[in-house]
Amino acid sequence: MEIPYTVEPRPDTGLYNAKLGIWLFLASEVMLFGALFSTYILLRTGNPNWVQHPMNVPMATLNTMILISSSVTVVLAWAGLRLKNYAQFRKYGILTLLLATGFMVVKGFEYSAEFSAGLFPWTDNYMAVYFTMTGLHGLHVLGGMVVIGYFLGPGAKMWESDPARFTNRIEVFGLYWHFVDLVWIFLFPSLYLL
Amino acid sequence: MSAHDSSEAIQEETRKYILVFAALAALTIITVAVSYLDLSIGLAVTLAMVVASVKGTLVAAYFMHLLDERKTIYAILALTMFFLVVLMILPAGAFGDHNGASTEVAREADGEHH
Numbered sequence: 001m002e003i004p005y006t007v008e009p010r011p012d013t014g015l016y017n018a019k020l021g022i023w024l025f026l027a028s029e030v031m032l033f034g035a036l037f038s039t040y041i042l043l044r045t046g047n048p049n050w051v052q053h054p055m056n057v058p059m060a061t062l063n064t065m066i067l068i069s070s071s072v073t074v075v076l077a078w079a080g081l082r083l084k085n086y087a088q089f090r091k092y093g094i095l096t097l098l099l100a101t102g103f104m105v106v107k108g109f110e111y112s113a114e115f116s117a118g119l120f121p122w123t124d125n126y127m128a129v130y131f132t133m134t135g136l137h138g139l140h141v142l143g144g145m146v147v148i149g150y151f152l153g154p155g156a157k158m159w160e161s162d163p164a165r166f167t168n169r170i171e172v173f174g175l176y177w178h179f180v181d182l183v184w185i186f187l188f189p190s191l192y193l194l
Numbered sequence: 195m196s197a198h199d200s201s202e203a204i205q206e207e208t209r210k211y212i213l214v215f216a217a218l219a220a221l222t223i224i225t226v227a228v229s230y231l232d233l234s235i236g237l238a239v240t241l242a243m244v245v246a247s248v249k250g251t252l253v254a255a256y257f258m259h260l261l262d263e264r265k266t267i268y269a270i271l272a273l274t275m276f277f278l279v280v281l282m283i284l285p286a287g288a289f290g291d292h293n294g295a296s297t298e299v300a301r302e303a304d305g306e307h308h
Contacts (some may be wrong), residue, residue: 015262023267027274030304034281042285055228064222071257072215079204105293178257185249188222193229 070099081167
């Protein structure tokens with residue numbers, strides 16, 4: 001039996017399955033990161049002796065630019081599929097994967113510099129919050145890399161068999177990826193600049 | 195194929211994406227520049243969060259195309275935002291305790307009984 005509404009929208013919600021699914025998932029993600037932000041506010045405002053270690057702002061600024069750029073490459077990849085231009089999808093999809101890799105490499109350099117300076121998750125509350133939040137965010141970037149890697153690799157076969165559904169899959173991936181970008185937009189000033 | 199999927203509409207969208215990218219990059223530079231100013235913590239937090247919210251809104255409105263979405267998604271997000279606000283307000287409850295305000299009130303109330 002064929003699953004209904006993988007491409008055409010369901011009449012009552014106006015959405016295809018995956019789009020409703022990803023938004024419900026993102027809603028749960030808002031609560032996950034929201035809880036961590038809330039914890040950070042509680043720990044920081046409640047501690048008059050809060051120690052804020054100076055973080056590598058230029059590296060984090062570079063990473064912000066990388067993530068913003070990757071959000072653009074994702075929408076351009078999706079636009080490529082909607083224009084039936086598979087080459088454009090591939091070009092921007094690969095660029096997205098490269099930018100995500102760049103983000104993880106920069107983060108890796110940051111972490112290793114912090115470890116060398118003797119800063120670990122158990123050092124103090126600030127470092128615990130910093131590693132928990134950036135670590136969870138990094139895992140999301142890694143997850144996104146696996147997904148876009150799949151769509152550029154074995155998952156790309158669907159473009160031949162069901163192009164409309166494949167286009168929707170990239171839209172849904174894009175929504176997830178923009179969310180990961182959005183979380184970083186708030187993490188960056190909260191952890192690095194304030 | 196809907197009007198949204200016409201080749202012209204997609205090219206127009208692409209132009210917007212580039213403009214949004216430029217705005218996000220500019221706002222990132224502004225956030226970093228402001229952090230180097232010697233501002234009070236209250237003002238610094240307010241400014242940083244206002245700029246981050248503008249950036250977040252741009253990403254959600256254009257990249258996640260929330261400007262033009264179905265009611266179901268708006269309903270899901272309205273509920274999520276409500277609970278997010280509750281989460282953000284929760285620490286304020288504990289803030290009174292840390293200041294000793296709640297304990298002061300409790301002590302005073304206690305004193306009146308004896």
